[in-house]
Amino acid sequence: MLLLISPDGVEEALDCAKAAEHLDIVDVKKPDEGSLGANFPWVIREIRDAVPADKPVSATVGDVPYKPGTVAQAALGAVVSGATYIKVGLYGCTTPEQGIEVMRAVVRAVKDHRPEALVVASGYADAHRIGCVNPLALPDIAARAGADAAMLDTAIKDGTRLFDHVPPDSCAEFVRRAHASGLLAALAGSVKRDDLGPLTRIGTDIVGVRGAVCSGGDRNAGRIQPHLVAAFRAEMDRQAREHAVGTPAVN
Ligand SMILES: O=C[C@H](O)COP(=O)(O)O
Numbered sequence: 001m002l003l004l005i006s007p008d009g010v011e012e013a014l015d016c017a018k019a020a021e022h023l024d025i026v027d028v029k030k031p032d033e034g035s036l037g038a039n040f041p042w043v044i045r046e047i048r049d050a051v052p053a054d055k056p057v058s059a060t061v062g063d064v065p066y067k068p069g070t071v072a073q074a075a076l077g078a079v080v081s082g083a084t085y086i087k088v089g090l091y092g093c094t095t096p097e098q099g100i101e102v103m104r105a106v107v108r109a110v111k112d113h114r115p116e117a118l119v120v121a122s123g124y125a126d127a128h129r130i131g132c133v134n135p136l137a138l139p140d141i142a143a144r145a146g147a148d149a150a151m152l153d154t155a156i157k158d159g160t161r162l163f164d165h166v167p168p169d170s171c172a173e174f175v176r177r178a179h180a181s182g183l184l185a186a187l188a189g190s191v192k193r194d195d196l197g198p199l200t201r202i203g204t205d206i207v208g209v210r211g212a213v214c215s216g217g218d219r220n221a222g223r224i225q226p227h228l229v230a231a232f233r234a235e236m237d238r239q240a241r242e243h244a245v246g247t248p249a250v251n
Pocket of ligand 1: 004006027153154157188189190191208209210211212219
């Protein structure tokens with residue numbers, strides 16, 4: 001499982017760089033503009049320059065409306081600025097068809113510019129609270145749009161977690177559907193260390209985290225702490241070892 005950490009700007013990205021050996025992807029967002037709030041192009045560029053070259057930089061394009069042209073242009077801005085994972089939160093899409101239309105436009109905009117960049121279609125585990133597309137529809141939306149990964153996060157950061165809205169069994173189904181379509185499965189949403197066991201067991205490819213590696217566990221008032229990133233990774237590694245021991249070898 002890969003660890004994606006979301007700093008809110010250049011200063012926190014430098015703290016991520018100090019913990020670079022413990023994380024896999026640095027995810028640029030602007031939490032005060034929403035769960036998948038988009039940051040400025042120059043911040044993406046500065047963060048790309050600040051983190052080691054072997055660490056991919058991801059950027060969120062926002063909690064986007066159902067406006068394929070607007071979103072495609074924003075996604076192009078993110079990839080031109082140096083991000084190689086482009087994450088789109090389908091906040092304003094109420095049907096799978098709307099999600100597919102937005103994501104197809106994003107995939108074209110991104111891949112025309114940089115074919116190897118990865119496009120991530122993100123839905124929300126708490127979709128029922130905001131009236132957007134069902135979380136379990138995301139793997140199909142991503143696959144039909146030609147994206148590379150399906151993701152879930154939470155839209156409302158009020159302390160409720162991924163598993164409060166989409167229990168582990170349903171997350172397992174999400175991962176199964178993503179893998180059946182050849183996609184990566186990414187899960188986030190106030191994930192805590194205690195959630196790493198189930199996330200490992202269901203075969204999650206990428207876990208996205210902010211609050212759990214901030215001081216006081218507070219994604220807004222707290223700051224990312226390199227030692228918390230290291231501790232989180234240590235628990236991921238422990239879970240991976242435990243799971244490997246419990247999984248019979250397949251020849
Ligand atoms: O993409 C990951 C998100 O930033 C997760 O943030 P969170 O752990 O504070 O919910």
